[in-house]
Amino acid sequence: MSKTINEQTIINRHSVRTYQTTPITTYHQQELLNFIDHLENPWNIKIKITFINDLKDTDKIGTYGMIKDPAFFITALANDQPYAQEAIGYTLEHIVLFAESLGISSCWLGATYTKDHVQKILNIKKYEIMPVIIAMGYAKEKIALKDRIIKKVISSYDRLPFEQLFFENDPKTPLPLEKCGQYQKCLNMVRLAPSAFNIQPWRIIKANDAFHFYIYSAKELKVSSLKHVDLGIALAHFVITANILNLSGYLEIKADQAYVTYDHYHYIISWQIK
Numbered sequence: 001m002s003k004t005i006n007e008q009t010i011i012n013r014h015s016v017r018t019y020q021t022t023p024i025t026t027y028h029q030q031e032l033l034n035f036i037d038h039l040e041n042p043w044n045i046k047i048k049i050t051f052i053n054d055l056k057d058t059d060k061i062g063t064y065g066m067i068k069d070p071a072f073f074i075t076a077l078a079n080d081q082p083y084a085q086e087a088i089g090y091t092l093e094h095i096v097l098f099a100e101s102l103g104i105s106s107c108w109l110g111a112t113y114t115k116d117h118v119q120k121i122l123n124i125k126k127y128e129i130m131p132v133i134i135a136m137g138y139a140k141e142k143i144a145l146k147d148r149i150i151k152k153v154i155s156s157y158d159r160l161p162f163e164q165l166f167f168e169n170d171p172k173t174p175l176p177l178e179k180c181g182q183y184q185k186c187l188n189m190v191r192l193a194p195s196a197f198n199i200q201p202w203r204i205i206k207a208n209d210a211f212h213f214y215i216y217s218a219k220e221l222k223v224s225s226l227k228h229v230d231l232g233i234a235l236a237h238f239v240i241t242a243n244i245l246n247l248s249g250y251l252e253i254k255a256d257q258a259y260v261t262y263d264h265y266h267y268i269i270s271w272q273i274k
């Protein structure tokens with residue numbers, strides 16, 4: 001029977017960096033492939049998913065000692081175009097959560113792998129991007145000491161408080177969650193989304209019956225690509241939860257919202273409540 005993502009899947013997911021040496025079962029591989037076949041993203045951007053199974057390459061993929069014994073890596077390629085990074089984040093997080101529902105753990109890698117080597121394996125063209133890869137496998141039962149240290153260093157278990165992430169009408173007024181009805185759950189699940197260095201560089205402003213998604217980038221003028229990926233991941237958590245709860249709404253890039261400028265906020269997309 002095919003598995004599906006539910007709230008508990010989102011709550012259970014956390015980055016795993018040390019895996020069992022057991023290969024992924026053929027059944028689980030098939031389930032993953034079937035799931036990947038049916039994936040779509042809000043921008044209709046073509047994403048090419050590839051598995052790297054030849055783990056002779058693991059050392060060269062060089063996770064700088066961070067990742068031990070993954071069963072495989074998953075990569076996502078897209079042509080370099082607006083929203084490609086968000087679409088990659090959105091797509092890969094669906095795969096991460098579906099894998100989690102099967103009992104397969106994962107870790108996103110945006111920094112600690114040798115990009116050049118993976119680009120060579122996949123023969124990436126100049127016009128394509130591949131901002132991240134994902135390690136996957138069955139988690140080693142006991143969390144390795146190294147994993148615990150990494151998690152502590154990047155405060156993996158922490159998330160910013162709600163009042164610093166979700167706002168009403170403008171970025172100064174915290175959103176009263178109790179007024180959000182069922183959408184409160186969507187926001188709870190967004191808050192649990194993984195992000196590079198665990199900085200949660202996204203903000204949501206609710207206004208006019210819509211949830212507007214922004215990348216928040218306090219220092220840089222040019223937003224780094226991983227923040228775009230992070231936004232796609234957060235959006236996936238929102239949409240998946242809205243679907244679980246049968247909430248009716250749709251995603252839309254609102255031209256009027258793009259012209260509302262707040263310092264450090266970069267508008268990406270909105271969920272309009274129906």
Ligand SMILES: Cc1cc2nc3c(=O)[nH]c(=O)nc-3n(C[C@H](O)[C@H](O)[C@H](O)COP(=O)(O)O)c2cc1C
Nearest residue numbers: 014015108109110111112154156194195196197198
């Ligand atoms: C886009 C992205 C890139 C990441 N890159 C790395 C990485 O290079 N190395 C690493 O060890 N973890 C990486 N992570 C994992 C994050 O550190 C982790 O998701 C975050 O600390 C939250 O912890 P959690 O996933 O256990 O909830 C990345 C996560 C994301 C979403």
